[in-house]
Amino acid sequence: MGRRRGFFAEMQYQAAKAQKERARQAAAAERERVRLEREMHRAQAAAAMARERMARADVQAAAQAERELKRLHIEAQQSKVESLNADLQEELAAIDGILESTLAVDDYVDLENLRRVAEHPPFQSAYQTALAAPAPISAPPEPYFQPPAPPAGISAVFAKKKHAAATAAAQAQFGQVHAAWRAAVAQIPQRQLAAAQQHQAAEGERLRRLAHDRRRYDAECAERQRIVDAENARLDDLINRLADNEPEAVDEYIGIVFGNSIYPDVIAANSDFDFSYSSELRELSITVVFPSPETIPKTKLFRYVRASDEIAETALTQKDVTTRYVNLLNNMTLRTLHEVWESDRAGKIDSISLVGGVNHVDPAVGQDVFVRLIALAVSREDFLQIDLARITPSETLKHLRAVVSKTPHRLTPIDDKKGVRR
Template identity: 45%
Template structure:
C-alpha cells in the first residue's frame, strides 16, 4: 500500500488543521447553547445562594439553602441536557456519514494547491528608531558686575571713601571669580556637548549598521520563503503534468489528496491506504474504521436527584449493532463515491475496496486487520447510482460485495464467493 505523497501529506495536514478549527468553532457554539448558559447561570446562582445562607439568620439560612438546592438541581439538569445534546450530535454525525459527502464535490483542483509565500512585516524593533540628536547648548548668562554705591554725606567725610574702596575691590574680585567660573563652566559644557555628539553619532552609525543587517536578514528569509514556494509550485506543476500523462505515482498521489480531503467526525475517525495499478487501472483501497467498542453506546443521560449523580442508560444491543453496521456500509459506499467523483479524467476504471478494523487479535495478541466489507466496483456501474436515494447495504449487495454478517462482533466478511459476482 502506498504512503501519502508530498502534496497529499500537505493537503492532509491542512485538512487536519481546518478540522481542528471547525471543531473549536463547534465547541464554542455548543458552549453558547441555552443549556450550557443555563447551567452556568444556575451554578453561579447556587453559589450566591450558598454565600447568602452563610450570612443569614436560621430562617433565612434555611430558605437560602432550599434555594441553593433548587438551583443546584437546575444546574445538574442543564448539564445533562448539554450532554444529551452532544450525544445526539455524535449519533447524527455517525448516521449521516454518507450524506456528509454527497453535497460536496470531491474533485480537487490541483492548481489551487499552488502557494504564494507569505511574509511577515519587517519589524526592526528599536533599531528602526533613530537616536535623538543632542540638544543644542544654551550658554548660562554671563555674570554682570554691580559696583557698590559710593558713600554719601557725613559717611563719605569720615572714612567712608576707604570703606568704599575696600567694598569696590571686593566686588571686583567677586565679579572676576564669577567670570572665571562662568568661563570654565561654559567651556566644560561645550566640551561635554562635543563629546555627547560624538557618542551619539557613533551610536547612530552602529544602529544603522545593525538595522541594515536586520533588514538584510529579513530579505534573505523572504527570498528563502519565495524560493521554497517557487520550488513547491514547480514540483506541483510537474505533478499536474505527470497526472495528465497517466504517470502511475501521480494518479496514486492524487487519490491520496482526495482521501485526505475526506473528513470524518471525531466520533468516527477513518484512515485510508491505497495503491494503483496502471496496467489494469484498478485502485486497491483499504479503509480502517474504529472498533465497535470505541463508538458511543449511551442512549441518554439523566440526573438522579436522590443520589445527586448523572447516570447513563445504554443503547440496546440491537441499536448499537444496527448503527455500527449502517456506518460500515456507509463508509464503503462513501469511499467509492469520493474516488470516482474526484477522478473526472477517468484515470481509475475500477476500485477494489476493503473496509475493516485494525485490532489486537484475541487469539494471538498480535495486530490484525479484520475485513468487514470487500467490494469491487467499476466506474460506469457505480456512477449510474443515485446515492441520495440508495440504501447502502442494498448497494453493496447489488455490487456483489462480501459483507460481514455481524460487523459489530467483528465477524470477518466471507469472501469464499469472491467479490465480483456482478458486472465482472
Template identity: 40%
Template sequence: MGRGFFAEIAHQQRLHEQQQRRQAVAAVQASNRAVREAERAQREYERAVAAYERAAEREQAYARAAAKEAHVNARRAEAESRTAHAQDAFEQIDSILAATLDVDDFVDLDSLKTVAEHPPFPRDDLRTPLPKPPRVVPRPEPEFVAPPPPTGLSKVFSKKKHAEATAEAHALWEETHKKWAHRAHTVLPAMNAEALENWRTAEQQREKELAEAEDQYRRECTERERHAAEANERLQRFKDALAAGDPGAINDYVGVVLGNSAYPETFDVVHEFDFDAELGELTVSAAVPPPTSVISAKAFKYVAASDEIRETACTQKEQRDRYNRAIAAVAIRTFHEVFESDREERIKTISLTVQTDTINPATGLVEKFPFVAAAADRDDFLQYDLRHVDPVETLALMRAQVSRNAFGLKPISMARGIR
C-alpha cells in the same frame, strides 16, 4: 500507500473547509451555545465563590446559597454541553455519506500551489534613527553688579566702606565668572562632544544591527521563496505526469482525493490504495476505528443529590446499527469520491475492503477484521442516485460481502477475494 506530500496538503485544506461548513450547522450552533452557557455559568459560579469568601460573617449564608445555586447551574450547563457535543458527534457519523455529496471531489491541483508567506520584519524598531542629543548650553554669562553708591551725607562719610563693598563684590564676581567660564568653555564642550560621540557610536551600532537583521530577513524570505518554488515545480511535474496518464501520478492523485476526504474526528478513516494501470483498477483498503473507540454516551444529566453528572449510554442496538451503517457509508463514499474525482475516467473499477485493526477478544492480539469487500464498475456505480440510497442496500445490490455485525467484530471471509 498512505498520504503523500500533496495528499496531506489537500487533507488539511479539506479539514479547514469542513470546519467552516460545520460552523453553520444547527447542531454545531447548539453545541456552541451550550458550551458558552457552561462557560458563563462557570464564571458566575467562580464569582459567587469569590463573593462568598469576601462576605462578612452575617452575609455568608446568602453568599453560600448563591454559590450553591451557581454551582448547580454550572454543572447543569456542563451536562447540557456534553449532551449537545454527543448529539453533534452522532449527527456527523450518521451523515458520513451525505457530507460528501454536496462537494465536488475533483481536486484542482492548482489549488495546491504553495505561496511563500513572509512574517513581518521583526526589527522595525531598528529603522528609527536615534534622536541626536540636545546641545547643553551654559547659563548666561554672569555680569558684575556694583553695590549702589551712597547718597546724601553718606557720600562724605561712607566712601571707604562703599569702596570696600565694591571690591568684595568684584572679588566674588570674579570667582563666579571664573567657574562659569570653566564650565562654559571646558566642561560643557567636553560633555557635548562626549554625548555626540556616544550618539554616533550608538547610531553606527543601530545601522549595523539593522543591516544584519535586514540581511537575515532577506535570506529567510529567499529560503521561503525557494521552498515554495521547489514545491510548485514538484506540483507542475505531478500535473504533467498526471496529464500524460502516468500510473504513479494517478496513484498520487488518488492520494490527494482521499486525503482531501475529511471524516468526523470521532470516526476518522485512513485509506491505502494501489492503481493497476493495465487493468484500470484501483485497489483500496479503508481502515475505520474499532467499535470500542466510537462515542457511546448519548445524553448527560446532572444529579444534584449526589452532585454528579451521569451519562445515558446508547443501547447496544443503537450502537450496533450506527456503527454498521457507518461502515457501509464509508464504502459507498469511497467509491463515489474516487469515481467523481477521476474526470479523465482512467479508473475503470475499484476493489475495496473496509476493515479495522483492533484487539481480538478471543486471542488478546491485535488483528485485522474485514467488514466489507466490494467491487464497483465506474459506469454501473455512477448510475446510482446516492442522495436517496441506503448504503447497506446499495452494497447488497453490488453483491458485496458485508459483515453481519461489524460492531460485534464479526469479520467476513476473504477466502474468495473481493469479487
C-alpha cells in the same frame, strides 16, 4: 495495514482536521459557556438567599436553604445530562450522516490551490531609530559689572574712601567672574566637538547592529522562501507527473482527496485506507479498514438518577447497534467511491476495486487477521448513474453486485473466492 500519507495529503488532512476541530470546540465552548452562565446565576441567587437566611438565624430558613441547595444540585446534574446527551446526539448524527455530509461538498482538489507564498513578518529592530543629534551648547550670558551704590546724604563726605574700597573689591570679584565666563565660552567649541564625536560613534554602533539585524532577517526570509520554493517545486513535479498519468502521482492525488475527507473522531481513529492505481487497467484498488463494532457508541442517552445521585446510561438495543454498524460500513463504502470519482475530473480512473474489512485478533490462534466484510468492483459509468442523495445504501450495494457480509457486526467474513466481477 496502512498507507503513509504523502506530503500534500498530510498537509490537507491536518488543515481539514484542524478546521473541523475548531468548529467542534467552538460549539462545545458555547454550550459550556451557556451552562456555566446559568450555573453562575443560580449559584449567585443561592448564595444571596443563604446569606439572608443565615443572617436571620432562622431554623426554617436554614432548612429551606438546604432544600434550595439540593434543588440546585439536581438542576446542575440535569444540566450535565443535557450536555452529555447533546454531545452524544451530535456524535451519533455525525456517524449516521457520513455519506450525506460528503454530498454537500466538492471533493475535487485543485492542486494549484496548494501552491504556497512565503509570508514574512515586517522587519523589526531595536536599532531602527536614528539617535538624536546633540543639542548646540549655548554660551552663558556674559556677566556685567554692577558697582556698589554711592553714599548719599550728610555722610557722603566721610564715606568716599569706604565706597572706593568697596568698588575696588567689586571690580576684582567681577574680574574673576568674567575671566571664568571667558574660559567657559572658550571651551564650548571643544565640548561641541566631543559631543559630536560621541554621537557619531554611537550612531555608527547603532548602524552596525541594525545591519546585523537586517542580515539575520534577510537570512530568515531567504530560508522561508527556500522552503516554500521547495514545496512549490514538489507541487510542480506532482502536477507534471499527474498529467503524465504516473501511478504514484495518481496515488498521491487520491491521498490528498482522502486527506480532505474528515470523518467523526471515533471513525477516524479506528479506520484506514490503502490504495494503488494501475495506469494499464486505469483502475484504483482500495482497501478500507472499517472501525470494529465495539468502537461504535452503544449509548442511547444519559439520564440522572435522583435516588443514587448518579448519571446513568441507557444502552441502545442490539438491533439499533447492529443497524448503525451495517449502515456505517455501507455509507463508508459508497462515500469512498463517490469521493474518488467526484475528485477525478481528469477521468484517469475508469473503475474501482474495493475491499473493506476489520483488523481483528483471531481468538482461535491469537493472530492478527483482516476480516473481509465487503467487496465490489464498479465502473465509473455505472456508479455515476446513481443519485446518492436518494438511495438506500444497502440496496445500492446490491445493485452494484457487492459481496457483503451477512452479519458484519459479528465479523463474519465474506466469501468472495469467485470474485466480484460477475
